[in-house]
Amino acid sequence: LEGDSTEEARLTQLVEQNTTAALDALKQSVKESVALGGLAQARARLNLNRLLARSPSPQQDLINSNRARVLVLLEVEPDSRDKAYALINLATSFHPTQAEFGNEKMKLLDRAIAVAKNIGDLRAESFALGSQAQIYESALQYEKAMALTRQAQFAAQQVSAADSLYRWQWQAGRILKATGKIQQAISVYEQAIATLQTIRGDIVAANQDLQFDFRDAVEPVYRELIALLLDPDASNTSVSQVVKNTISQNISRAIDVSELLKLAELQNFFGDECVQVALNNAKSNAGQSDANAAVVYSVILADRTEMVLQLPNKTLTHHPVKMSAEQLQHEIDSLRLLLEKRATDEYLSQAQKIYDVLIRPLEADLAAANFKTLVFVNDGVLRKVPMAALHDRKQFLIEKYAIATTPSLSLTTRGSLERTNLQALILGLTVERPPFTALLNVNDEANGVQKILKGTKLLDRDFTQKNLLSQLQKQS
Template sequence: MAKKQPRFFCKILTLLLCALLGVSLSLLLGWSKVTAFSQSHLESLSLYKGDSLTEKSGFYSPLLIGEQLRESTSHISNSDLIQQGKELYQAERFAEAATIWQQALKAPQENPLVEAMVLNYLSLAYQQLGQWQQATQAITSSLKLTQNSKSTTQQAKLIFAQALNTQGSLQLAQGQAEQALNTWQQATAAYTEVGYASGRIGSLVNQAQAQQALGLYLQARKTLAQVEQALENQPDQQLKITGLRSLGNILRLVGDLDDARRVLQQSLAVIQGAGHVSKQDLSATLLSLGNTARTQGDTEAALVYYQQAATNASTRITQIQAEINQLNLLIATKQLQKAENLRNQLQPKLNNLPPSRSTIYAQINFGKSLAKLEKGQGESAKLLASAVQQAKSLGDQQAESYALGYLGGLYEHQQWSNAQELTQQALQLAQAINAPDIAYQWQWQLGRILKAQGAIKPATAAYEVAFTTLKSLRTDLVAINSDIQFSFRESVEPVYREYVELLLNPGENTEPSQSNIKQARQVIESLQLAELDNFFRSACLQGQIVPIEQIEQSAAAVIYPIILKDRLEVIVSLPQQPLHHYSTKVAQQEVEEVLEQLRQNLEKPYTTPEGKALSTKVYNWLIRPMEVGLSQSQVKTLVFVLDGYLRNIAIAALYDGKQYLVEKYSIALTPGLELLGPKPLNKSKLKTLVAGLTEARHGYSPLPNVSDELKAIESEVPSEILLNQTFTSSALRKQIDSLPFSVVHLATHGQFSSNADETFVLAWDKPVKVNELKDLLRSRNQTKPEPIELLVLSACETAEGDKRAALGLAGVAIQAGARSTLASLWSVDDASGTQLISKFYQELATKKVTKAEALRQAQLSLLKDPDYRHPVHWAPYILLGNWL
């Protein structure tokens, strides 16, 4: 894998000296960009989101090992320098710690292992400072010394294992996830060899993070299950307490919130059952529980946990962090009087904290909270200015960039010149330490400031740089923690949409150029992919992909609607023509309200005048301006790349006043501009694996008509049937692995949701979640590289009341690795569903038509049937992906 820039969630080394705080097991988790405790992104660090420094996430530290070695080499003259460096690092004075350790290296060394140990420390300090080349050199030298050493003592092996751990963190920080996984596997083996339980457990957790970053969801969960089992059998209570807390934090990051809370409560139970209660462990676990409850949306429980964490805190900084969490949550839930009371208690406490990165971040987060309160702007500015000065005194450029940037943001709406100057300073610092995850925020902020002053061209340029930076961070957005799932729409998505707005509206009475339109389309494409990656926490679109406009024999028009704050933009691509663009001045809120009302009307079993009117209104927005162009181009298929809530409506049911859209065109949807290996379905090799449930399972009602549906499919195409007890997840995998099915048809309950954990299909033995479904359906790729041609999800539906539920449907289509997916947006009548599916397979097997046309003919067969002519029966069926 090519070396990439150090990127998202990679500079998180501030926990290193926890062992020196009296904790027998320190809390290092590999210092990787995926861990819970990133401090390179203040939005995820912000205390109400949970990534506070009190949540120590790992299991062991090179400094603990160093203490063991130091005891056996106490005669070494530079030991005082090593200890001084540790103390500076613990105080988060990283530049000074690095300087002291450099001095320690200059002293004569009798034992090369001491030098290896110090180089390991130095690499971690350099990573904190964003000095990646120096970090790499230091850890490379450390590994060489340990490998060349003839010592076979336990200390030597432990230092070698820790050096591997640090190297893995650096590799993951630089985008080398596969190498990091391999390195951490070696570290696990090394710790196992010397019987160092905490090291083994910690390196397993590191492995899980690398697996998560690679999109190996099931492998990551299996690795974490190993960790949980090891902790259950662990007699060392301190290791069990810390390990369970760390495991709970990681489970929260990978989105397993229920398991995260369960494991954290186990940690709490062990603490409370111990002979003496450690306030440090108690407050840290309570804070983690608060953060998890907050992520789950359980704000009442979160507030209670935060209050308890503050009450039991053993250090001032931990107490303050818990109280800032609480303050932010009180503000978010509009409990303003309680927030004001807490604010008054917090302000004097901050003044007495010693200088450190934790103190700076506490000032920043408190300042951000104050800015949301009435008359809090002035105090917020003072806190942020103090944070800037403190960061300068510590030589901490990362913290200084954050403080300057947020101070610039505070002035964004009132003092433009100050805001611009501060933002540019923050950006320069972020670029100096090669931190694009910080830089994009200030590039975006600079664009907003310039736009507000009417400088459209410079603003567009600033947005372009921010977009480019975010695009380079895409693989980091895949490994993003679950907190970002709540801030993605606030801290990432607006960059894309505001950039598109500038591209398509370059000035008054000025039409966008072709290059601007192309770029706008590309920006929305990048947003779609980032959104899907963020949703699933793994890279979705993989394999051989082809731009949809290069597909031969397509005869298709591609339509890209884009929902902006005050308008609906539409870009249309017709065969062999320049891109077309038109827009409608309509507020985003109105668009979403109309789409919601249309969806509700389409799901009613009877036609209403209001429903027809709404359908026509949306038709006028999306299709009417291009009716003539579509007709002249003689296109047969309309391919939609839908945006936002448009994904939840049945495009086939748009009405021009005389006809539904499906009566004029075949219709397909695609999550992006590219498809996985598009080609026509080979009718001569058509073979189907059909699995279904007719009986009630896991709290879901029976589906009696599924039996008829399966018989209808079997009568049209050669099929292998798994019904009820024979339809287990393992049986499905076995069939997919053993036989070359081109179509997989699942006739069972299922749900598509904006929450990946609530997106599943129901097998006899269990609900199969979307990430498991990916692993199951793609398992044959190891022996049969050809993907499944068509995945049919019958009886599945989008989650009720979830405005972004179709995101889950798009994700399933991509994660399954199938060229095409046929599914329904809402639950349909069993009898009409059976008729439509039967007609679809009949068209597919006996006629030379595309999959999109086969679906169209099946829908028209219901439209012409007096019993099923209403859209509720035929409109929800949609084809995603390759329509050929």
């Protein structure tokens, strides 16, 4: 509900209520754990600190008190995997900006490494070493950071701990980038993504923590590699033909990485194997290509958005949009809000502005190609608005080309639809259902679809779960 301030206030209040309830539950968990002591109490206090640290006004005295108590509890605990991870979690619970606690964090991680070595747990040792490397990375001490990162990688490799290994490959890539070793960084980032691909099917089932922080711990690996591959400084038109060929190859690799990111996002969202099933189905006709279609990929990065165009002849070009992710979010939200004002054309100037930013740089390449359909594989906030509504000050984009959108081209079946004896199941709601207003045009739209495709229409009171299941069973 874009622009609905009442609904925004309701949801904000609900978030605050849920946060308060979670905080109360965690505080109660700490109280209950006191009788148990040991690792149970340490975990309860660490969990409470994790939520307290996210608060706009963290209760620092309580956080510090919990840390001190956890240290006392762990001091008397025998060495174990749980103790090693508790020490690592305690060390990493400090905010990255709290540089004054660097020595304290290092000592905690040294203890975690000692525990891990004592019990022969290479996976825990890997996380402790990698966490130490992160401290040096934050302090810009890259030589020390890389040495510890390599040790963390080696420990993870010895026990095939892919969920640990990819993190340190990613970390090595960041360090190499920071030290100007771009090609080496690209190679290491690709290794990290290859490692992630080996556990993609296990992220949901076997590693709930990894799924939970997908946006922080997985997604950036893909986006940072795409940013390196499409570095605008490498796209200088005066470079040699060899370098131009490399740039073209990098664009192709960036598309591949973008497709892997889309698959990972969908699998993380759905939480099951349906994406893999769809991927297998799409692969059955992967060799088919549409000579009448051009594809536009968008990739939103922190400092810019990359628009990648693939023409029917497989020619690739990319154009960086010099607008931060935050700025783009604002512009697209504005367009979405204006599009919902159906009785006015206030949206038009914003639709033209977005066209100028995203599509205008592609116009020359689009005009030179002979195709009918423009396929968009959009990223992030760009999925919120119809590309068809963009306007070049003379006509809408939909008036130039047939427009198609897909979450991922690798999930798209390119085979033509069998159009004989089509029957539609048309479902809709026309009446108000608070907080949603009535949809006055749904009835006319449903009638129009039924006139074209025939089939069964279920609106309002007829649109029930029982009727839906009955119709699906009848047609199966």
